[in-house]
Amino acid sequence: MSRDETRAEPTPTYTMGYGPEFRKMLERRNAADCAAHLLPHLEPGMRLLDLGCGPGTISVGLADAVAPGALHGVDMEETQIEMARAAAAAGGHANATFQTGDATALPFEDASFDVVHCHALLNHAPDTAAVLAEMRRVLKPGGLVSAREVIGDSSLFEPALAIGGTGRDAAWGTFLTLLRANGGHPQMGKELKGALVAAGFTDIRAGASFESYNSADDLAFLNGLITGWYFAPRTMEAAIAHGVASEAQFDGWRRSLEQWMSEPGAFAAFAWGEAIGRKP
Numbered sequence: 633m634s635r636d637e638t639r640a641e642p643t644p645t646y647t648m649g650y651g652p653e654f655r656k657m658l659e660r661r662n663a664a665d666c667a668a669h670l671l672p673h674l675e676p677g678m679r680l681l682d683l684g685c686g687p688g689t690i691s692v693g694l695a696d697a698v699a700p701g702a703l704h705g706v707d708m709e710e711t712q713i714e715m716a717r718a719a720a721a722a723g724g725h726a727n728a729t730f731q732t733g734d735a736t737a738l739p740f741e742d743a744s745f746d747v748v749h750c751h752a753l754l755n756h757a758p759d760t761a762a763v764l765a766e767m768r769r770v771l772k773p774g775g776l777v778s779a780r781e782v783i784g785d786s787s788l789f790e791p792a793l794a795i796g797g798t799g800r801d802a803a804w805g806t807f808l809t810l811l812r813a814n815g816g817h818p819q820m821g822k823e824l825k826g827a828l829v830a831a832g833f834t835d836i837r838a839g840a841s842f843e844s845y846n847s848a849d850d851l852a853f854l855n856g857l858i859t860g861w862y863f864a865p866r867t868m869e870a871a872i873a874h875g876v877a878s879e880a881q882f883d884g885w886r887r888s889l890e891q892w893m894s895e896p897g898a899f900a901a902f903a904w905g906e907a908i909g910r911k912p
């Protein structure tokens with residue numbers, strides 16, 4: 633990792649980390665699926681900021697939607713910015729530029745953008761109000777704010793077994809507890825409307841959608857993600873250190889995942905809340 637491990641991080645403990653397993657999850661994302669609530673509002677020539685852009689898989693689709701306008705992607709993590717630059721170069725998205733930065737102290741002048749968007753950032757950034765205040769500051773008056781975040785308690789694993797469910801005995805519930813212990817906001821998707829009101833935005837439209845895992849390929853991907861990321865030492869050690877799970881629980885969940893995968897009715901869906909609003 634090229635990051636200087638000694639410098640203060642804007643989001644002190646980012647739960648998901650930057651390993652290859654979770655990156656595969658981000659690589660499945662695109663603007664059509666993840667920014668469907670925003671795309672109808674985008675026009676050629678707009679200046680758009682994608683905050684917490686990660687490896688840029690959503691950003692490049694947003695860049696297309698505003699071309700020949702400019703897409704700026706910002707993320708606190710240099711490795712993600714390098715991947716986003718590579719994705720933009722490979723796809724010929726010449727109007728997309730990426731730079732490192734902190735969502736609570738953006739490197740842009742006031743009123744720089746027509747649209748400021750984030751996807752799966754507010755779930756992780758501890759100070760929601762500080763991020764939204766920065767999003768508002770860099771927006772032009774009348775500009776559009778947009779966010780899409782997970783709703784932990786409305787996401788589902790069927791049959792629940794020990795994998796799904798929101799209690800501390802379930803793998804998913806314990807993940808949400810870990811996210812909260814790291815300063816994150818596991819229910820942010822359903823809190824977006826209130827958060828945008830509190831931040832002074834108007835004309836707010838909120839909605840919700842599911843990301844479904846149904847086919848054998850989808851379920852195999854999910855199995856690989858849970859095994860390779862959640863059951864990996866980095867995540868397990870963090871959960872155990874925070875006292876939100878024990879090694880014995882992880883062993884049990886590992887066995888339950890195998891059982892869950894063999895269920896003919898196995899189905900999972902992550903719930904997302906999305907909202908747009910205007911800077912008055």
Ligand SMILES: C[S@@+](CC[C@H](N)C(=O)[O-])C[C@H]1O[C@@H](n2cnc3c(N)ncnc32)[C@H](O)[C@@H]1O
Pocket residue numbers: 642643646648658661683684685686687688689690706707708709712733734735736750751752753756757
């Ligand atoms: C779950 S990833 C989402 C990436 C991308 N938006 C997507 O949905 O595919 C969250 C990203 O937010 C970034 N992030 C978290 N806190 C941040 C902060 N305070 N400032 C800038 N980026 C931040 C992380 O580095 C990470 O790349």
